[in-house]
Amino acid sequence: MLLGGALVVAIREIGKIYKLLILNCVSLVLILGSALLISGAVVYSSITALREKNQTASPTVE
Secondary structure, three states: OHHHHHHHHHHHHHHHHHOOHHHHHHHHHHHHHHHHHHHHHHHHHHHHHHHHHHHHHOOOOO
């Protein structure tokens, strides 16, 4: 994640130096995409942990 962030900052800085708006847009999309990916991973792992906890906490009676 840190390497990706450094890459995005480098892309943004290159865009500023050469005055290329497309690189600024690309860096913004990469930042937002990585934030969405990380938040999705956190939500997914939380849901799976809660499901596992619920399955072990309530054993079925046979």
